[in-house]
Amino acid sequence: MTGPAIQIDAAEVERLVLELGAIGAWGGTGVWRPVYTPAWVAAADRFAAWCGEAGLAVHRDAVGNVWGRLDGREGGDAIVSGSHLDTQCPGGRYDGALGAIAALLAVRALKERFGLPKRPLDVLALCEEEGSRFPTAGFWGSSAIVGRVGPAEADTMVGSGGETMAEAMRAIGLDPARIAEARRTDIAAFVELHIEQGPILEQAGLPVAIVDAITGMRHTEIVLTGVANHAGAFPMDLRQDPMAGFAEIAAGVVATAHRMGRPAVTTVGRVAVDPNAPAIIPRAVTFTIDARHPDPAARDRLYALHDGLIREVAARRGLGVESRVLFDHPPCPSEPDLVALLERGAAAQGVPTLRMASGAAHDTQQMAAVARRVAMVFVRSRDGRxxxxxxxxxxxxxxxGIRVLAAGLYALAYEP
Known part of the structure; x- marks a missing residue:
């Protein structure tokens, strides 16, 4: 079934986006709202109030995720939708926040038109995804829901101001000793709406995409070591120059992803040179490689090509090489039937879509550990920003995008 046409109040969408964006406003259109700060607390309070006004049963879990429930007539595991409230420093009004607002407006529209669903519908505003205050905390809210936060993690995680996650939690009335209570095992499906964060929809002239996979990504730190020497007096053929090796590797790994084609991507994002002087052959160059692909086999091939190139260049140039994987997230495929369901819902709403993979990481990857079915809806970003x-x-x-989301939630929670 494709379901009925669902209407969403455009003025209400704009109002909620601007109202939430004003909390932690930075500059003209920016938002500065890292987790557990006063601005974040105000945003979570505002979102909880909106859920209550919509007639949802509101509660906050042990890490501060805000849940709004619409009970189901037949009970069972919940259909969940939402995204995160925290931002980059500074970020914008839409990343994360739009997904939480979309879930609320979609469920509110369904409740007002169709009453109680058969299965429970949960609106979710996740407390943290960006890692903007605690660099190692990314996906803190969803990680707690799926039970991936260790008992001592809040005490060892240090923020940008030197405070621990545990201290930040206690400052707003949360008890780090109760983090495990945030875990959920009763989620049947999770659908996250998010801005695209790229240019593909804009290039295609379409408003919405259905995400069929979230990319796998690996961050690797490479240290090339050679011999520091005079930049003028030492012949080229006798040098062990890590900067020359870095230049060859950086160009090579980027070219490898380019040859593989979309959606393979590789970025050399951080470089440190020792010594960093104009007339000295460096002793060492440290840099990072961010490599991503949503297909598991293609991802492994991309990583293997990168690793082989690094070894070959280092050996040929007489350089020492150390490699350290900072993190390695596997790809997360969407559930195919859920992707098809969302596409049928989009067609019923008259919304043209395309399928695409997400090149960015999202909370959906974490939620897949407990939700039997996951997928995402992307909304076009101007200039891909x-x-x-x-x-x-x-x-x-x-x-x-919200109409497509609502159609999908209707099919999941209201239809047989």
């Missing part, structure tokens, strides 16, 4: 005050999605595109 994200993680910046300049990010923007039009009201018309946001409404289209």
């Amino acid at each position: 994200s993680h910046t005050p300049e990010e923007f999605s039009s009201v018309a595109d946001m409404v289209a």
Whole structure:
């Protein structure tokens, strides 16, 4: 079944986006709202109030995730939708926040038109995803829900101001000793709406995409070591120059992803040179490689090509090489039947879509550990901008995305 046409109030979408974006406002259009700060507390309070006004049963779990429940007539595991409230520093009004607002407006529209669903519907505003205050904390809210936060983690995780996660939690009335209580095992499906954070929808001239996979990503730190020497007096053929090796590797790994084609991507993002002087052959160059692909086999091939190139260049140039994987997230495929269901819902709403993989990581990857079915809905971003005050999605595109989300939630929670 494709379900009925569902209407979403465009003015209400714009109002909630701007109202939430004003909490922690930075500059003209930016938002500065890292987890557990006063701005974050105010945003969580506002979202909880909106859920209560919509007639949802509101509660906050042990890490501060806000849940709004619409009970189901037949009970069972919940259908959940939402995203995160925290931002980059500074970020924009749409990354994360739009997904939480979309879930609320979709469920509110369904409740007002169709009453109680057969299965429970949960709206979720996750406390943290960005890692903007605690660099190692990314996905803190969803990690707690799926039971991936260790008992001592809050005490050892240090924030940008030197405070621990545990101290930040206690400062707003949360008890780190109760983190395990945030775990949920009763989630049947999780659907997250998010801005695209890239240019594909804009290039295609479409408002909405259905995400069929979230990329696998690996961050690797490489240290190339050679011999520091005079930049003028030492012949080229006798040098052990880690900068020359770095230049060859950086160009090579980027070219490898380019040859593989979309959606393979590789980025050399951070470089440190020792010594960093104009007339000295460096002793060492340390750099990072961010490599991503949503297909498990292609991802492994991309990583293997990168690793082989690094070894070959280092050996040929007489360089020492150390490699350390900072993190390695596997790809997360969407559940195929759920992707098809969302596409049918989009067709019923008259919203044109395409399928695409997400090149960014999302809470959905974490939620897949407990939800039997996961998928995402992307909304077009102007110029593909994200993680910046300049990010923007039009009201018309946001409404289209929320209608697709609502159609999917209707099929999951209301239909047999």
